Amino acid sequence: MKVKRVDGVLFEKMLVNGLNYLKQNEAKINEMNVFPVPDGDTGSNMRMTLENGLRSAKVNTNVGEYANELASGMLMGARGNSGVILSQIFKGFFEDIRRCSILDAREFMEGFIAGYKCAYDAVIKPVEGTILTVAREGIEHIRGQINRGMYIDSFFSIYVAEMKKSLEGTPNLLPCLKEAGVLDSGGAGYILIIEGMLKYLQDEIVDGEAIVTKDNNVIDTTKFDEYSNFDYGYCLEFILQLMVSKTDINKFNQKLFIKDLEGLGESLVVVKDGTKVKVHIHTKLPAHVITYAQTYGEFVAFKLENMALQHSSLASIEEDTKLEHVDLAKIAIVNGEELKQIYTELGCHIVLDGGKTMNTSSEEIIKAIKKCDAEKIVIFTNNKNIELACLQAIDVLKQDNIHMIKSKNSLRGYYALAMDEADNDNLDYRIKQMEAGVEAIKTITLFNASRNCNLNGVEVKKDNIVASDEDKILASSDDIYYIIKNSLEQINDISEKTMCIILKGKNFKYDTELLEKAINEANPYLEINYMDGGLEIYDAIIGLV
Incomplete structure (x- = not known):
């Protein structure tokens, strides 16, 4: 397939092929583990992250609009360090190409440059010899070779070849890889995705199951009739384009915007992205919210649903009933029923099962946080593999009352939880005590x-x-x-x-x-x-x- 431009439909087909190629090699990527621990899940985490993005995005000829939904879905479904970094690469890619309806080779290149930079920024202490290096070197080393008139498959061929060279060099940058005799698994997984996209352009279709988008629920209107009680209100979600004719965009006060909307509903989520603001709110007064929002701009996307119909109201964040109010809410990620019981008995309010390899997604952590009604919230990660997903969840919510405790394993988390002085009114002191517990054992x-x-x-x-x-x-x-x-x-x-x-x-x-x-x-x-x-x-x- 010789093309010089890619629209949203072709981009989606390329990505599905990339996902399927990763799936074919998932076990191999999982086994590329530095430690000889049978917990390798890099391939699985990257696969589930991309899968969530594809299921969240509706096919759209406009590649910028399609990539927006894809990146959002990947962000929410990101699992493990490799999944979070992959989601950040696509987030940066989308932010760069967001205004493009089609992409040429140069725009692909610029998108992937923005992607690796976004991923580096998301990691507190970036380590070379990882997927970050492969993504960076792969695109930076070919910048001078890319022009707008070249065929897209030629661009991807050069990109894949350069990334493979970079991957071979990862053991020279990361001693533990050389000592273990393996290449970086995250970098290898990323190459498989991009190579699968190339294979589609080369008319090599990789077999795999069809991707079904999440937003296929059918609304059951029988659940709300003339005798129903209007208890739940509406789920209102919209993207607002800030307008210079209505407000000074550079001086847009997000905190004031949030404060004003809080008086009109519950379960409020506000995310500002450039000159657009995404809002999710549960309200019985949608007209008031709409009128207020229009003082700042106009809607580019809009969804209003009666929550009594129990339809999926937000693709990325599903609400659960809030817990009773506590001063300090404690969330932990563990594996298995035994540990869930142990943590619950120690006063943990929400205990998530991270599965065998502890790869809870950002979305699952967000749901847990949103169930809490508390002055402050602490999250025991109990595994280094969860830390980036947890940080990403905190970043999405933009709340300053959430504290991550890097407990590394379930026993450290257990002892830290046991150190909590629940009757102490000083919440900061309690958090410090639990952090000290992690280091004490x-x-x-x-x-x-x-x-x-x-x-x-x-x-x-x-x-x-x-x-x-x-x-x-x-x-x-x-x-x-x-x-x-x-x-x-x-x-x-x-x-x-x-x-x-x-x-x-x-x-x-x-x-x-x-x-x-x-x-x-x-x-x-x-x-x-x-x-x-x-x-x-x-x-x-x-x-x-």
């Missing part, structure tokens, strides 16, 4: 190696027991006694006051006598407490505090 994770490798000078054989402190491998062997003894010798500050907590997983099959013997030899004063955590990835997490 030292943890060792135990799991079976998924492959052979050599990390941190430790030789790891497939199926051996591996001990890790989350950042590095401590020991590996088929002997639990050796594993525990060797690992504890590397942990400082173990004293007679130290308590040992062992959070057991579903596959906990160790000889507890040998395990306790090794612990007691490290410190005979250690008190050992067991908890059933139902962990799936780890056999156990040992905590010392």
